[in-house]
Each structure stands twice: as C-alpha cells, then as structure tokens.
Amino acid sequence: MNRRNQSGLQGVRLAGNLTLILSLAAGFAGCAARVPLYTPVPPARPAITPAPVPVPPPQVQKEEPVTYSVDLGAPRDDGIRPLPDAPVVSQQDIDRLRGWVADHNRLYDVAGKLMIRNVELCPNNARRILGFTAKNRFSYTSQFADTAAAALGLDDRLQVIQVLPGSGAQSAGLQRGDILLEFNGQPVPSGPQAEREASVLIISETRGKQQVRLGVDRQGQAAALDVPLTEACAFGIELGDSEEIGSYADGYRVMVTRGMLAFVSSETELAYVMAGEFARNLLAAGDRNAAASLIDQYRFLKTGTAASAAPIQIKPYAAAVDVQADRLALYMLARSGYDIRAYGPFWERMAQAASAVPAAQLPVNSYAVLHPGFRERLQAIPRMVSTIEQKRARNEPLLP
Structure with a gap:
C-alpha cells in the first residue's frame, strides 16, 4: 500500500485502510550487526557496600481517594463521583x-x-x-x-x-x-x-x-x-465522499463517488463505470498526480453532508483516450458476464444528463467535464460491441 494504493490491492499501504485485498509480492531485507567473538574482560573491582538510605516516615493521607460509583443516582456531596457519561453518538x-x-x-x-x-x-x-x-x-x-x-x-x-x-x-x-x-x-x-x-x-x-x-x-x-x-487484477477500490457524479483512476486505485452511485440505476451500470476506470489504469492514461490527490481528499468519510467540489482539478481526457478505454472495458465486462449491449445507452444517458446543466455550472471534476468526448465514444461503441459478440459466437477468446 504505497501512497497511491490505499485499499491494498497493489503493494501495501501501511496507513488508514486495511483493505486485505492486497498485493503479496513485496518483500523485506534484513541486515545483522557484526559482533566480535571475543571481548576482553576488565579486571574485577572490589565491591563497595552502599551506605544505608534513610527511609522517611509514612505520611498520613489527608483526603479520601476519589472513587467511581456505578450508581448514577448517588449524592454528589459525599466525595463519590459517578461514572463518566458515555460518548454521545448522533x-x-x-x-x-x-x-x-x-x-x-x-x-x-x-x-x-x-x-x-x-x-x-x-x-x-x-x-x-x-x-x-x-x-x-x-x-x-x-x-x-x-x-x-x-x-x-x-x-x-x-x-x-x-x-x-x-x-x-x-x-x-x-x-x-x-x-x-x-x-x-x-x-x-x-x-x-x-x-x-x-x-x-x-x-x-x-x-x-x-x-x-x-x-x-x-x-x-x-x-x-x-x-x-x-x-x-490488484487495484485499490475507494469510495468518494462527494456528491459529484464522478469516478477517477490514478494508476493504482479506482474511486467512485457517492454521487455516481446515486446516478447509476443498476449494478451493471456501476460495472460500466468501474471497468472504464480499470481500463484507464491499465492504459496509464490521464493526470495521475492530480487524480491521486483528489482520491486522497475524497476517500475519508466526513461528518455532516458529503464534500463539495474540491479545488484540485484534473485535466480532461482526450476523446481518443476514452475510446481506447471503452474498448478494453468492454472486453473486461464481457469476460465478467455483464451485458455489454446497454453500455452505449448508459453513456448516452450520462451525456444527456450533462447537457441539461449549463457548462459553467458543472463541477470541475464531474464525469462530464473530465470526459467531454461523448460523441466520438457513442459512435465507436456499437462497432466494438459487435466485434466482441462475433468473437463470442465463434467461441474465440475474448481478448482485445
């Protein structure tokens, strides 16, 4: 779990989140100090008898020790205190x-x-x-x-x-x-x-x-x-405490925000989102440093309402990069048993939801802002889905 792999899937991050779905490839190296086999022994010195230390007379305790009572109704004027109240949890x-x-x-x-x-x-x-x-x-x-x-x-x-x-x-x-x-x-x-x-x-x-x-x-x-x-595939899985409809990948981790969880209508649609971020990790695409900082900021649950847009801004992905990620994501989804025919319609719904909001009002790290190439993607997805279905019909390996 290095700085970027919080959940423990690649490497082991030794702080914050024991996600025991982790990489087991790391190792340790040890070293031993040299110790001489022979050490000269200094000559013995005559023992010195210490002088007796005077013992002070015992002191009389002037006050009764403070004790705790289980009886919370006990009177407060007798020197006995009740147990502290339990922490208040809302x-x-x-x-x-x-x-x-x-x-x-x-x-x-x-x-x-x-x-x-x-x-x-x-x-x-x-x-x-x-x-x-x-x-x-x-x-x-x-x-x-x-x-x-x-x-x-x-x-x-x-x-x-x-x-x-x-x-x-x-x-x-x-x-x-x-x-x-x-x-x-x-x-x-x-x-x-x-x-x-x-x-x-x-x-x-x-x-x-x-x-x-x-x-x-x-x-x-x-x-x-x-x-x-x-x-x-060893990737860390993170939940983002944000109402933004977003998902992020930093090369080691994948984060889905609570806003995105509210937007998807099924586990299949959630798989579409996660597979796309897995693919971006594998393709080493995007601004990893900014994504890592944003994931670090969103990954902890906060009191009150969920976090709003963060000042950290990720550079948007080029349409060609997202098309490449879609291709790999579709293979991952097909191999995992998910229905890939609804993949295109889901992203079309995402594009329509984004177009209903003025561009200036979209959060800077929302999915629609980071992935503006919906048109190119929606044109390419049907061809990719058809290719995979043809491979499946011929019982060919589902490999890109």
Whole structure:
C-alpha cells in the first residue's frame, strides 16, 4: 500500500485502510550487526557496600481517594463521583457510517468479478489477494471511532467487513463479522495501529504461500479456516465522499463517488463505470498526480453532508483516450458476464444528463467535464460491441 494504493490491492499501504485485498509480492531485507567473538574482560573491582538510605516516615493521607460509583443516582456531596457519561453518538452519524459501509460493499461486489475474471488482461497488475477487508473502531476518522462501535459493533480487534465475491476467502467460508484472531499462527494486532501492523504481518506470512490459515472468533466460537490466495487484477477500490457524479483512476486505485452511485440505476451500470476506470489504469492514461490527490481528499468519510467540489482539478481526457478505454472495458465486462449491449445507452444517458446543466455550472471534476468526448465514444461503441459478440459466437477468446 504505497501512497497511491490505499485499499491494498497493489503493494501495501501501511496507513488508514486495511483493505486485505492486497498485493503479496513485496518483500523485506534484513541486515545483522557484526559482533566480535571475543571481548576482553576488565579486571574485577572490589565491591563497595552502599551506605544505608534513610527511609522517611509514612505520611498520613489527608483526603479520601476519589472513587467511581456505578450508581448514577448517588449524592454528589459525599466525595463519590459517578461514572463518566458515555460518548454521545448522533443518529445522523450512525446512519452515515452504515451507509458508507454499505456503499463500499456495493463497490466490492461489482469489482470482484472484474478483478478476478480479467487476470489475462492485466498481467502487470495481477497479484495474489486474500479477498476480504477488515476494520476496527479506529479504521475511520477519529470523529467516527465511537460511531463505529455503536453503528457497526466494532471494537479494538479487526473484524471482517466484506468478503470479495469469487475469492478464496469466500470459498473458505469466511464471513462478515468474523473477528481476526490469528494469521498463520501469529496473533493479529489490535488497537489504534492494528491495520498498519496487520499489513506487515500479512506480507511476512504470505510470502511464497498458496494459502493461509486464519483463526477467527465467530459469535464467540473459535474457528480455523484455510484460505486460498486468489489471483486477481490488484487495484485499490475507494469510495468518494462527494456528491459529484464522478469516478477517477490514478494508476493504482479506482474511486467512485457517492454521487455516481446515486446516478447509476443498476449494478451493471456501476460495472460500466468501474471497468472504464480499470481500463484507464491499465492504459496509464490521464493526470495521475492530480487524480491521486483528489482520491486522497475524497476517500475519508466526513461528518455532516458529503464534500463539495474540491479545488484540485484534473485535466480532461482526450476523446481518443476514452475510446481506447471503452474498448478494453468492454472486453473486461464481457469476460465478467455483464451485458455489454446497454453500455452505449448508459453513456448516452450520462451525456444527456450533462447537457441539461449549463457548462459553467458543472463541477470541475464531474464525469462530464473530465470526459467531454461523448460523441466520438457513442459512435465507436456499437462497432466494438459487435466485434466482441462475433468473437463470442465463434467461441474465440475474448481478448482485445
């Protein structure tokens, strides 16, 4: 998880987000200090008996120690204080965090097919992944720590939040809500730095292995699961806390905003969006530095309403670049079992929605602003769809 791969799918980013759908190719190098085999022993000195230290007489405590009472109705004038009140957690923040997690799970459900079924199309990004995400109460921004406990039942231990469909974790029977106890016999860290420390442990314990053993607590019962590692296109999946209808790719990660999630009408349409961003990552297209900065800004859930347009501005894509991305995305979608015939009509709907808003009022990083070449794309898509369908009819490999 380097600076750009927050979710852990390529490389391991040791901060913020333990997305255990991660690359297992990293390694560590160690070095040992030279220690002389013989060290001269200095001559012994006569022992010196220390002088006795005077012990002060015991002091009498003048005040009673402050204690805490479970009885919150106890009188306040007897020197006994009640327990502190529990942190106040607003229903609004509980609803926002639960919605945030549900939206993340929605992204992973769609991304799972695209990542696992297209290894042939991303040879430079293919990695062995675990196939699940885990969080604890410290995984979100500090203002949501108490909310995470109240809304999601999280504590100091890492708990499985999502299992990637089609992954080895799913086939092994790992379930949402399982609490991670051991990883290949090593205790899984807990506490504020659990994600960072667990990432280091995972790298060490998965090197050169085809599967790992997880020890979990499932509703108070201990269980051990052998989880096969899964070959997949290793991209980080991020949810953007923004009402903009947008999606972004920085070469390592793909982000879909909450505004885009509200715009798409089905999981198939969401797959159209994500496949396009996967394709842009594979084609190394676009302003990666600006996209990475925007993803970093949008990736954390904030209190109150979702974030508005950020001052960071990404350079729009050329129409020819988007046509090339559409071609690769269509192959990824067809290989993943999605209906590609509605691909063109979806982007036509996007173009119509954008044209209904004055250009000056469109957010600077909305999809319509970053991808202005709708006309060229809509002309090229039918031909690309026809080519793929002909290959499928002839039972030819679905390769670009």
